[in-house]
Amino acid sequence: MDLDPAGSARRNACGPRSGAFGRPRPDPQGGRLDASRSREARPEETRSFPEGSLRIAAPHVVKVRDRASRRTDAQRHFKRYFQGGINMASIVQEPALTVRKLYQEYQAFGGKTVVLSGWVRNNRGQKEFGFIDLNDGSFFETIQVVYEDGKIENFKDVQKFRVGSSVAIEGILELTPLMKQPFEIKARKIDLLGDSPEDYPIQPKRHSREFLRENAHLRMRTNLFSAVFRVRSEVSFAIHSFLNARDFVYVHTPIITGSDAEGAGEMFRVTTLELESLVKSGAKEIDFGKDFFGKATNLTVSGQLQVESYAMAYRNVYTFGPTFRAENSNTQRHASEFWMIEPEIAFADLKDDMRLQEDMVKYIVNHVLTRCPKEIEFFDSFVEKGLKAKLEHVLATPFRTVTHHDAIEILIKSGETFENTPVQGEDLATEHEKYLTRHFNGPVFVMDWPKDIKAFYMRLNDDGKTVAAVDLLVPGSGELCGGSQREERLDMLLSRMKEMHVPEKDLWWYLDLRRYGGCKHAGFGMGLERMIMYVTGVDNIRDVIPFPRTPRNCEF
RNA sequence: GCCUCAGUAGCUCAGUUGGUUAGAGCACAUGACUGUUAAUCAUGGGGUCCUAGGUUCGAGUCCUAGUUGGGGCGCCA
Numbered sequence A: 001m002d003l004d005p006a007g008s009a010r011r012n013a014c015g016p017r018s019g020a021f022g023r024p025r026p027d028p029q030g031g032r033l034d035a036s037r038s039r040e041a042r043p044e045e046t047r048s049f050p051e052g053s054l055r056i057a058a059p060h061v062v063k064v065r066d067r068a069s070r071r072t073d074a075q076r077h078f079k080r081y082f083q084g085g086i087n088m089a090s091i092v093q094e095p096a097l098t099v100r101k102l103y104q105e106y107q108a109f110g111g112k113t114v115v116l117s118g119w120v121r122n123n124r125g126q127k128e129f130g131f132i133d134l135n136d137g138s139f140f141e142t143i144q145v146v147y148e149d150g151k152i153e154n155f156k157d158v159q160k161f162r163v164g165s166s167v168a169i170e171g172i173l174e175l176t177p178l179m180k181q182p183f184e185i186k187a188r189k190i191d192l193l194g195d196s197p198e199d200y201p202i203q204p205k206r207h208s209r210e211f212l213r214e215n216a217h218l219r220m221r222t223n224l225f226s227a228v229f230r231v232r233s234e235v236s237f238a239i240h241s242f243l244n245a246r247d248f249v250y251v252h253t254p255i256i257t258g259s260d261a262e263g264a265g266e267m268f269r270v271t272t273l274e275l276e277s278l279v280k281s282g283a284k285e286i287d288f289g290k291d292f293f294g295k296a297t298n299l300t301v302s303g304q305l306q307v308e309s310y311a312m313a314y315r316n317v318y319t320f321g322p323t324f325r326a327e328n329s330n331t332q333r334h335a336s337e338f339w340m341i342e343p344e345i346a347f348a349d350l351k352d353d354m355r356l357q358e359d360m361v362k363y364i365v366n367h368v369l370t371r372c373p374k375e376i377e378f379f380d381s382f383v384e385k386g387l388k389a390k391l392e393h394v395l396a397t398p399f400r401t402v403t404h405h406d407a408i409e410i411l412i413k414s415g416e417t418f419e420n421t422p423v424q425g426e427d428l429a430t431e432h433e434k435y436l437t438r439h440f441n442g443p444v445f446v447m448d449w450p451k452d453i454k455a456f457y458m459r460l461n462d463d464g465k466t467v468a469a470v471d472l473l474v475p476g477s478g479e480l481c482g483g484s485q486r487e488e489r490l491d492m493l494l495s496r497m498k499e500m501h502v503p504e505k506d507l508w509w510y511l512d513l514r515r516y517g518g519c520k521h522a523g524f525g526m527g528l529e530r531m532i533m534y535v536t537g538v539d540n541i542r543d544v545i546p547f548p549r550t551p552r553n554c555e556f
Numbered sequence B: 001g002c003c004u005c006a007g008u009a010g011c012u013c014a015g016u017u018g019g020u021u022a023g024a025g026c027a028c029a030u031g032a033c034u035g036u037u038a039a040u041c042a043u044g045g046g047g048u049c050c051u052a053g054g055u056u057c058g059a060g061u062c063c064u065a066g067u068u069g070g071g072g073c074g075c076c077a
Helices: A005-013 A016-021 A035-040 A043-047 A073-081 A099-109 A155-159 A209-213 A223-245 A275-280 A304-314 A350-371 A373-382 A387-396 A404-413 A430-440 A490-499 A505-515 A528-536
Strands: A113-125 A129-135 A143-148 A166-175 A183-194 A297-299 A316-324 A337-346 A400-403 A444-450 A466-474 A478-485 A521-527
Touching: A099 A113, A099 A143, A099 A166, A099 A183, A113 A155, A113 A183, A129 A155, A129 A166, A129 A183, A143 A155, A223 A316, A223 A337, A223 A350, A223 A373, A223 A528, A304 A316, A304 A337, A304 A505, A304 A521, A337 A350, A337 A528, A350 A373, A350 A387, A350 A444, A350 A466, A350 A478, A350 A521, A350 A528, A373 A387, A373 A528, A400 A404, A400 A430, A404 A430, A404 A444, A430 A444, A430 A466, A430 A478, A466 A521, A478 A528, A490 A505, A521 A528
Parallel strands: A143 A183, A400 A444
Antiparallel strands: A113 A129, A113 A166, A129 A143, A166 A183, A316 A337, A337 A521, A444 A466, A466 A478, A478 A521
């Protein structure tokens, strides 16, 4: 039994990650680095890190200094929840050194030996030396590795390492305050782990988005998509952390549904019936009683109805998962499979719902600006000029609100010539949304929609003509969120369902929510991909979802 | 689903009113180069011009159909 976390970390670090070089080297500096402290340190703190306390063990392994700081964050976390009896050292693995960590704390690593693994983004060989731009996936930026003839054993081979190859590198980190990059690695050893032959499609040059879409399994190795999908991860995390901090309960609503009354569009049929043999047997009708669930089933188009039932028990809840629409939509803003966040709040009205939307959007924007500054900088320069200023403006400004009636008035009085003439009581066309977001110069809520163009579950306003629905429009992504206060009055809900030909028998359980302890409540759906498009400036949904599914496209 | 534009080297593209052997940059290969950073320079290899049919003495170029991709609209998040 090994109760020494540092010792364990040392062994772990010499495992698969440093496998390229076998055993760890003896400590060249004979020193140690305070692991726990450096992990917590923010860059500005790191700069004033006392030089004397820095010592290093095996090349990239950070050891600890005293008993108080002997545990890593993860170990302390475990300790807090599982007091006693647990062997932390056997569970917690010291994370490998990454390029991200070096960029955060490079001052502290000056002159130290480091070990990295990653992929060659570019290799510029010259007669007696050369430069590899290494990206290890942990950080947007590459790190420059300098190799010299005589300083490494396999100079001639390394010169030939091609773009895309995976390599392991050992070398000394040198601070280079006068160069383009603040530091670089002087290599002592470079090993090829995986070659990348000359037909590797991703080259250090501009590729079209269309080409990269057809290489969706490789495109995240480019600057653009590396940035997009890291932001996607951060946006997702921000959503959970925003709602979790407000004590929302995360509900996993079903993917397969037996109801086709969700009313959000065409659905994908789920079946185990053997369609070929049905066709061959010449069957005129399909007996869904013989299907897997004993009834016709589909992929969900929304978890809203189910999550409403959880809101009637937990008060504040949300779903966050994939959603499927079989619409034959061919636009930059639609996909057949996408991710949606659907918060639902009890004892709340439309105003509360709008406040939540605004807070959530701002929280996400702030999180991405804080956590992905390099990525945002890149989007600002190469994707959407002025993106950063746009996002900062979003944070600084309250969202505007307009009723549907007033929005139509604005359009009518705008003097613009629209292809679709704006008419009171009718829906907004895409060109109308675009005009409104320009007019208000940022996100705008459009509320109180005509009841005939909205869903049956939306609460009828006192005017009897409109419902308490709201769309949040943003420049570029169009409708980012769509929400409403729900109709909690059973009689009103029933008459609306009758009006709109929604079958009561499938939704008996939904109606029960109004019968037993019903209360006013509201919620909304946010398209994850539309949020990502908004914060990155990337204008095609197919470029913000890892493997996009659209009509006639299900490759990968 | 409707409208529209495009498909030429591994990638990004040029290719004139139809005319001889279809070009460039990057990538790749070989060489040069003592600090490059989408390095640079020299040399070289690399093409079913999306597919099928048609017009023509002759088609990368014109016509028809198909196919794949882009953009706009509708449906929505």
